Amino acid sequence: xxxxxxxxxxxxxxxxxxxxxxxxxxxxxxxxxxxxxxxxxxxxxxxxxxxxxxxxxxxxxxxxxxxxxxxxxxxxxxxxxxxxxxxxxxxxxxxxxxxxxxxxxxxxxxxxxxxxxxxxxxxxxxxxxxxxxxxxxxxxxxxxxxxxxxxxxxxxxxxxxxxxxxxxxxxxxxxxxxxxxxxxxxxxxxxxxxxxxxxxx
Amino acid sequence: xxxxxxxxxxxxxxxxxxxxxxxxxxxxxxxxxxxxxxxxxxxxxxxxxxxxxxxxxxxxxxxxxxxxxxxxxxxxxxxxxxxxxxxxxxxxxxxxxxxxxxxxxxxxxxxxxxxxxxxxxxxxxxxxxxxxxxxxxxxxxxxxxxxxxxxxxxxxxxxxxxxxxxxxxxxxxxxxxxxxxxxxxxxxxxxxxxxxxxxxxxxxxxxxxxxxxxxxxxxxxxxxxxxxxx
Numbered sequence: 252x253x254x255x256x257x258x259x260x261x262x263x264x265x266x267x268x269x270x271x272x273x274x275x276x277x278x279x280x281x282x283x284x285x286x287x288x289x290x291x292x293x294x295x296x297x298x299x300x301x302x303x304x305x306x307x308x309x310x311x312x313x314x315x316x317x318x319x320x321x322x323x324x325x326x327x328x329x330x331x332x333x334x335x336x337x338x339x340x341x342x343x344x345x346x347x348x349x350x351x352x353x354x355x356x357x358x359x360x361x362x363x364x365x366x367x368x369x370x371x372x373x374x375x376x377x378x379x380x381x382x383x384x385x386x387x388x389x390x391x392x393x394x395x396x397x398x399x400x401x402x403x404x405x406x407x408x409x410x411x412x413x414x415x416x417x418x419x420x421x422x423x424x425x426x427x428x429x430x431x432x433x434x435x436x437x438x439x440x441x442x443x444x445x446x447x448x449x450x451x452x
Numbered sequence: 453x454x455x456x457x458x459x460x461x462x463x464x465x466x467x468x469x470x471x472x473x474x475x476x477x478x479x480x481x482x483x484x485x486x487x488x489x490x491x492x493x494x495x496x497x498x499x500x501x502x503x504x505x506x507x508x509x510x511x512x513x514x515x516x517x518x519x520x521x522x523x524x525x526x527x528x529x530x531x532x533x534x535x536x537x538x539x540x541x542x543x544x545x546x547x548x549x550x551x552x553x554x555x556x557x558x559x560x561x562x563x564x565x566x567x568x569x570x571x572x573x574x575x576x577x578x579x580x581x582x583x584x585x586x587x588x589x590x591x592x593x594x595x596x597x598x599x600x601x602x603x604x605x606x607x608x609x610x611x612x613x614x615x616x617x618x619x620x621x622x623x624x625x626x627x628x629x630x631x632x633x634x635x636x637x638x639x640x641x642x643x644x645x646x647x648x649x650x651x652x653x654x655x656x657x658x659x660x661x662x663x664x665x666x667x668x669x670x671x672x673x674x675x676x677x678x679x680x681x682x
Contacts, residue, residue: 376555379562382510385555389514389524397525428513428522435510 281346289331294351296359299327301410305356310401311348315339317426325422327413358405362446370447373440383435386444389428394451404451411445504570507563511571518580520629527634532580536572538625541655543568550649551656582629586676590669594677597670607665610674613658618681623655628681635675639663 289300296302303311317323318332319339336344362370374394377385389400396402403411417423418433436444511531516522519532531539545551546560563571586594598618601609613624620626627635638645642663646656666674 376558379510379559382506384510384513385558388526388528388555389522391525395525398523400524431509431513 281343281350283347283350285335286347286351290351293357294354295357296407296410299410299413300331302356302359302406303351304354306352306402307396307398307400308345308348308352309399310396311351312344313399315344315348317423322425323423325413325417356402356405358452359407359449360405362408362411362449363442364446364450366443366446367450368447369440370443370445373444374447378440381435383440384432386432394448403448406448408445408449411448412441415441415445504567507567507571508574511575516580519575519578520580520583521631521634523583523585523631523633527631527637529634530583530630531575532578533619533629534572534575534626535620535622535624536569536576537622538620539572539575540568541623545646545654545656548649548652550647550652550654552645552648582680582682583631584680586632586679587672588676588680590673590676591680592677593670594673594675597674598677602665602670605665605670607662607670618678627678630675630678632675632679635678636671639666639671639675640668 286303287294290296290303291300294303296304314323315336318328318336321329321333323332339347373383374386374390375392376387377383386394386403390396390403391400394402394404415433415436418430419436421430424430433441512519514522514524514528515531516528519530519534521530521532522528542551543556543560543563546553546556549557560568597607598610599616601607601612610618610627614620614627618626618628640663642656643660647654647660
């Protein structure tokens with residue numbers, strides 16, 4: 252099992268969790284701990300590794316598949332997730348997705364509170380003048396997601412911002428309407444959206 | 453290593469581009485003196501095409517790349533093959549709040565009349581396969597109701613107005629291939645969503661009694677039939 256690259260600070264956090272033990276194993280053969288090293292014991296994520304708690308199980312499944320097929324192809328995914336899922340069976344993937352989707356999520360609340368109202372407006376109504384679509388119509392009124400469309404509520408600001416930037420940079424080109432959506436957003440609008448979503452519960 | 457190399461390549465590419473742009477700029481300013489009006493007209497035309505193109509991409513982000521519709525948190529209806537007059541009328545209904553939908557109000561109120569016509573014309577000619585998705589075992593009953601109505605429940609045949617193949621006509625919409633959850637939602641909420649705004653005339657009132665007279669299970673059957681209809 253290849254050890255996932257981590258920064259020193261994260262290594263320290265990982266070490267603490269690892270030593271502390273705790274409820275890390277859900278079912279005998281499910282390798283939960285391999286995930287929680289980066290995504291946290293409660294799966295609430297760190298800056299780069301997103302919160303999985305409360306995420307849509309179909310979305311987690313589709314993302315595990317996209318790592319396996321290398322269609323989710325930004326550098327962090329390539330470095331961390333491609334190898335991590337290489338030997339994951341469909342059964343384990345489904346079990347992990349179900350497990351994490353049932354954990355209670357918590358809002359990161361780490362965005363800029365002053366930008367949040369601007370982000371809320373873009374999220375709900377879009378900006379028709381510059382052809383920015385409403386996020387709400389697909390991701391839901393409380394950013395709860397549906398099916399393979401992810402929950403965005405309460406994800407960490409740096410993660411949301413990075414993802415929106417990655418679409419515009421040409422990563423994950425195969426994934427649905429998001430490359431076009433994100434390419435219409437200005438850096439400030441991305442900032443506002445990521446800020447708003449980090450507070451949504 | 454690789455990323456350093458990449459950055460270097462990018463930098464030299466950028467240098468090349470800067471020189472090229474500079475040269476082009478000088479050439480353009482010479483040419484522009486003689487051909488200014490022609491250039492301006494060309495640019496305006498380009499911008500017009502570009503903005504229709506950009507607006508179409510915007511519509512299709514939600515309504516599907518071929519206008520086939522999309523299942524998000526809400527169902528975005530199929531626009532492919534839709535009657536242009538119906539699209540124009542509905543966009544106007546959103547603007548005048550005859551049809552309640554905050555997102556579509558926002559979308560519609562920035563569109564010029566000529567843009568609305570151009571968009572409506574574009575969608576008329578699209579013909580992707582229907583997305584389907586309704587319960588297949590209900591489609592048979594749906595076809596019967598669509599073709600013959602439910603005389604005992606005072607429901608006229610849908611085909612009488614929407615046509616035997618559900619293609620619609622003028623302000624009467626095409627229904628063939630419409631998304632199952634969308635048709636269900638529209639028929640269920642008909643009078644809450646459409647014909648709003650008090651005294652304003654709205655053709656949707658024609659549908660109100662019919663929508664009221666259908667049971668939830670009959671609505672599902674009709675929607676299932678339409679979701680597969682080409």
